[in-house]
Amino acid sequence: MTDSGADGPDGGSTDASRDVVVVGGGVAGLTAAVFTARQGLDTLVVDPGESILRRNAHLENFPGFPLGINPRQLLDRLDEQAAGAGADRFDGRVTRVATVGAVDDAAADDPAANARPDAAADGARFVVETDGADPVRTRYVVAATKNEVGYLEGIDGVGIVDRGKAYVDVDERGRTGVDGLYAAGRLAEKPHQAAVCAGHGAEVAVTLLEDDDAPFYHDWVAPEGYFTDRGRDVPPGCEEIDADERRAREAAALDAARERSAEPHPDPQETHPSLED
Numbered sequence: 001m002t003d004s005g006a007d008g009p010d011g012g013s014t015d016a017s018r019d020v021v022v023v024g025g026g027v028a029g030l031t032a033a034v035f036t037a038r039q040g041l042d043t044l045v046v047d048p049g050e051s052i053l054r055r056n057a058h059l060e061n062f063p064g065f066p067l068g069i070n071p072r073q074l075l076d077r078l079d080e081q082a083a084g085a086g087a088d089r090f091d092g093r094v095t096r097v098a099t100v101g102a103v104d105d106a107a108a109d110d111p112a113a114n115a116r117p118d119a120a121a122d123g124a125r126f127v128v129e130t131d132g133a134d135p136v137r138t139r140y141v142v143a144a145t146k147n148e149v150g151y152l153e154g155i156d157g158v159g160i161v162d163r164g165k166a167y168v169d170v171d172e173r174g175r176t177g178v179d180g181l182y183a184a185g186r187l188a189e190k191p192h193q194a195a196v197c198a199g200h201g202a203e204v205a206v207t208l209l210e211d212d213d214a215p216f217y218h219d220w221v222a223p224e225g226y227f228t229d230r231g232r233d234v235p236p237g238c239e240e241i242d243a244d245e246r247r248a249r250e251a252a253a254l255d256a257a258r259e260r261s262a263e264p265h266p267d268p269q270e271t272h273p274s275l276e277d
C-alpha cells in the first residue's frame with residue numbers, strides 16, 4: 001500500500017503510507033519486522049543504529065550459536081533477514097507518533113491538510129515523524145526502543161511505566177491501550193536478554209497479524225503435501241515446498257553462512273557511553 005516516496009537522508013527511504021512502522025531496529029524490532037514483512041505487510045523499520053546489544057562483547061546465549069556470535073554480526077544478520085523478507089529501513093530516529101485524528105484536527109486550518117490521503121482511504125491510524133524525512137502514515141506501529149518513549153508522549157491511552165527507566169504497559173500479547181499500537185522487547189518490560197526480546201518481537205508481530213485478519217496465524221515452511229496430502233488447505237502464513245526447492249534453499253543458506261562467517265566483524269567493540277573518551 002505504498003504511495004509516493006520520499007528519500008531519507010542517510011540511506012533507506014520512507015514512503016507516504018505503510019502497513020507497519022517498526023520504531024527501533026534492535027533485536028525485538030527487527031524480529032517483528034521479519035514476521036510482518038513475510039506476511040506481505042508493507043513494513044518500514046526506523047532505527048539510528050543504537051541497539052544496546054552492540055555493547056555486548058560476545059553473545060553466548062542466543063539460540064543456534066553454540067560457540068556464540070559477535071553481537072554486531074547478529075544485528076547485521078537480523079537486518080539482512082528483515083530486508084530479505086521485504087522490510088525497508090530508514091536510518092534515522094522517530095521523533096513523534098500521533099494518531100491520524102489528532103494530526104488532522106490540528107491541521108484543519110492548514111490547506112496542505114487537504115492534500116493528505118484520507119484516513120478512511122488508506123486505513124492509517126498513525127502518523128510517524130522522523131528526524132530526516134517526510135511523515136509516514138501507517139496502520140500499525142510496533143514500538144521497540146528499549147527505554148525511549150518520548151515520541152509516544154502525544155498519544156492518549158499509552159501507559160508509560162516509570163521505574164527509573166521508562167517502559168510501555170502492554171497486555172500479555174504486546175498490545176498497548178491504543179488500537180494498532182504495540183510494544184516489543186525490553187520496552188515492554190521483558191527480561192534484559194536478547195533471545196527473550198527477539199522472541200517477544202516475533203510474538204508481538206504474530207499478534208498484530210492475528211489482529212489484522214489472520215487468526216491462528218503460523219509462519220511455517222512445510223514439506224510438499226504436509227497439509228494438502230491430508231486434504232487440508234495450506235493455512236494462512238504457511239508454505240509447502242518440494243524437495244528441489246528445499247535443497248535450493250539449503251544450498252543458498254550454506255553459501256550465505258560461509259560468506260558471513262569468513263571474516264571477523266569489522267565494527268569496533270562498543271562500551272557504555274560513560275566509559276568512552
Ligand SMILES: Cc1cc2nc3c(=O)[nH]c(=O)nc-3n(C[C@H](O)[C@H](O)[C@H](O)COP(=O)(O)OP(=O)(O)OC[C@H]3O[C@@H](n4cnc5c(N)ncnc54)[C@H](O)[C@@H]3O)c2cc1C
Pocket residue numbers: 023024025026027028029046047048049050051052053054055056057058059060061062092093094095144145146148151184185186187191192193194195197198
Ligand atoms: C554490555 C551488555 C552486554 C549484554 N550481553 C547480553 C548477553 O550476553 N546475552 C543477552 O541475552 N543479552 C545481553 N545484553 C542485553 C541485550 O542487549 C538486550 O536485552 C536486547 O538488546 C534488548 O533488545 P531490544 O530490541 O528491546 O532493545 P535494543 O536491542 O536496544 O533495540 C532498541 C533499538 O531502538 C532504537 N531506538 C531508540 N530510540 C529510537 C527512536 N526514537 N527512533 C527509532 N529507533 C530508536 C535503537 O537504535 C535500538 O536499535 C547485553 C547488554 C549489554 C549492555
